[in-house]
Amino acid sequence: MMYEMGQSRRDYGVLVSGRIFSLISLILISAAVLLMIRRAKQGKVPRIRRLAGLDAIDEAVGRATEMGRPVHYTIGWASGGLSGSMAAQILAGLSVLGYVGELAAKYGVKVITTVSQPDTLPLHEEILRLAYQKQGRPDALAPDSVRFISIDLYAYSAGVLGEIEREKPAANIMIGPFWMESLLFTEAGFRQGAIQIAGTARTSQIPFFVATCDYTLIGEEIFAAGAYLSKEPSQIGTIAAQDMGKIFALILLLSGLLLHAFGNPVTKLINI
């Protein structure tokens, strides 16, 4: 029943048939990345549209200041950490952590960040240290701000529930890859009356954040948010390159739908 690897419907010499358009698409998207990063580095930095969830972070940290209670931040759980498939979401979460750290340093609010992936632990520490330094208050960073919980998802979840219950944060911010812990954390945050902002690109968890948080970054919005806050040209260029990829998809889709009556040429092209 199975097809041979590279079973040839038609012989294209050294190229494996059925994968040729994949190769072309990969090359096109790669070219877009090179182009957009180069343009961004030359100063042509594209503008990223306004994201409501980001503005809300200021409000949340401000409220924590008024109430004199801490801000809880976590980037979620991801097997494999920085060398795994969730690395991009982790890095987006860390960019936002930098911003939250700066706000916290500015207002003098305590930040508690809980960590599940050991290899991100030094990054958490470094990012918060830099944020406090940037605000000129390197001594204000509490030594127990970064708390490693566990590499196991359930143990990490259980641990964070405990931390939220004990520390009673006024703001609960969660950006990164999330699994079943999403709803556990928002419920724990709700029990403490915290204002909650969350974002993830893990599709199975978006609904819980949308339903239970005050503000949500949906899917890829977290990457845009990360790039926006990092202000690094190459990161913003990457977001622009992703837009190019999506426009490529839109072109294929629209032309395919329009031309379908003429023998479905786009689908044939895709399958060469």
Added chain:
Amino acid sequence: MAQDLVATVGIWVAALYTLFTFSYIYKENPLYRFAEHTFVGAAAGHFVVIAFQNILSKGWYPIVSKGEYVYILSMILGLMLFSRFVKKRAWISHYPIALLVGVGTALAMRGAIQAEFLTQIASTIAPLYTPNQKTFDSFVIALTVISALVYFLFTIEAKGPLKVPITYLSKIGRYLLMIGFGAQFGATVMTRLGFVISRFQFLLFEWLGLR
């Protein structure tokens, strides 16, 4: 006899841990913390045991009994990972990770372009010119995919002739995504209840024997 006793003790231990964990829904407490730490320790111990088994079967075994000496290199690379605990030598761990990243990234990319990009696009392309239920579904699917993709454009400014279509499509995209998230949420209630039902089945039938 002794076996029965071991099994009975096991059920009691499992039941107590279940209750300790459930106690969280009332309030965080020391019994819950006890269960939490047992669990972290158990999971880590299990990791080590499995790692040990796999290093033996996948690295050591082919070297000693099959003479595939090339795996010595993979064992060395594996050991190099642990250099990250020594700050000055952490760079050594970058070599094995570089290999993992290279293999993993390329595998993901070459699969994603086909399975998640082109195949998904191709199966969205359907005839929209014969009026029936199937065409209506195809239309809804195409509209949702297109408008949601537009919603996820971040650096494209809505201006000029594209201003109206981009603004509207993006809005429609967000609404259609919300319908989907609602449906996902609703579908999920079953999973959540499924887990607690299974725990209750354990407590009621296996522990208390109420059958």
Added chain:
Amino acid sequence: MSFGSRRTVPMIITFLVGMVMFAEYFFKMPYVADVANMMRNFGIVIAAFALGLGAANLLIIHGRHIRKRTPKQWYFSAWLFIVMFTFIAVGVGFTVNAPAYVWLFENTLTPVSTTTYSLLAFFIASAAYRAFRFRTKEGALLLISGVILMLGNIPMVGISVPGISALATWLLTVPTMAGLRAVLIGAAVGTIVLGVRAFLGQERGYMVGE
């Protein structure tokens, strides 16, 4: 080794290994498949070692708690060590198939882990009650499609009210599927774009402590 090559050599390794994997997939070339196969098997061995990293981290962190006698924590950390080493002793000594190991696994790890998950049953009930309100247009959409799905999942309703279960299935397989398909296409682009960055050496998050 100089600082420059400490960064460059891993980047070259990533790039070369990646190109082998691409060549295997897109081109018909002799020997490449064998090299690619070996790379994958190397990946498996290295991943086996990586499993030990988490345990090493716990040793460092909880070892610190015990040494410093952190209030309200150190005795939990000590208990964690006891459990961990019991698992290791039994698992390495008798393999994971030994009855003693199965007993440990099923009566400590399993109940806590499934019960943690099942806390969600309570939370989803209270979250649904709070979140599903007719406040905004978006909230209304969330509410309506959520409730239709829940109704469709109740067996008697599905059988006695015609159309509900079909509508629930339609919601899942048409609009929901399509929304998630858009997300999937976006994620695929993201995977590729970030992959390109990794091969260019732009993504070096894992290179901590240089």
Added chain:
Amino acid sequence: MSGKEQSFVDRLQRIDPRVIYGLLIVVLVAPLLRPLGFPIEITPVVQKFHATIETLKPGDVVFYAFEFGAGDYPEAEGAGIAVKRHLFAKGVRIVFATTNDQAVLVLQKSLQSAGIPSDRKYGVDWVFLGYIPGAETAIAALAADMHTAAKKDHYGTPVEQLPLMKEVRSVKDIELLIVEGGGTETPTQFVRQWYAPYKARYLQICISVVGPTLQPFVGAGQIIAMVVGASGGAQYELLIRRPGIAVAGMDAQAFGHVLVILFIVIGNVAYLASKRMRK
């Protein structure tokens, strides 16, 4: 409007979560103790899953990736057991493997509950390759060459010494792929590494949270059919005429769903009433 009514409506809007928790325990436990046996409707997608397995002939080889850890196993437990029973009854040969470290022990439990027929011999009719670390890399390696990816089976026997594995080397020797569990990522990786290059025929068992996120693959024909969650499991148990734990839990599921919907209604009525009062 009197202040008393106002406060009642306000209270309805903010019921203490613990009240909800308590009521949920009652409505779930009661039907477990006194089952009512509501009828269950069989859906086309579960039927398609069943029919796909029905097309297998005795002796065909199925690759069965079991990916549930201890934590996420329970909801689809019934589904997994029912599908395994179906496979054993069909007389197909099965290669089990996993890329989840905890799954090695969870699979043993599932096999024990399913009950391996006494005439099915290990090594000949079924094997368990054990845990292969490396996630997507491991999945790709298994497709290309199971012998070098696994080397030894779970019990320490070299793979080449197992009679069944003498005939099975790669995805090309497999008639059908079944993946049980694995969240959204592992099935996605199977689509990328088994379907995209080799067009493997692929069936999936998953929990209800994951079901929708895999729907795009079903819509595009990459996954043939799925059995989703407790309700899928109950349907499958009925299809093979062996009602089990999934059917037993369905009454409780129904009551639980009704309670959740009831609370949503109460919350909304109270919310709309208080809005009208304020006007």
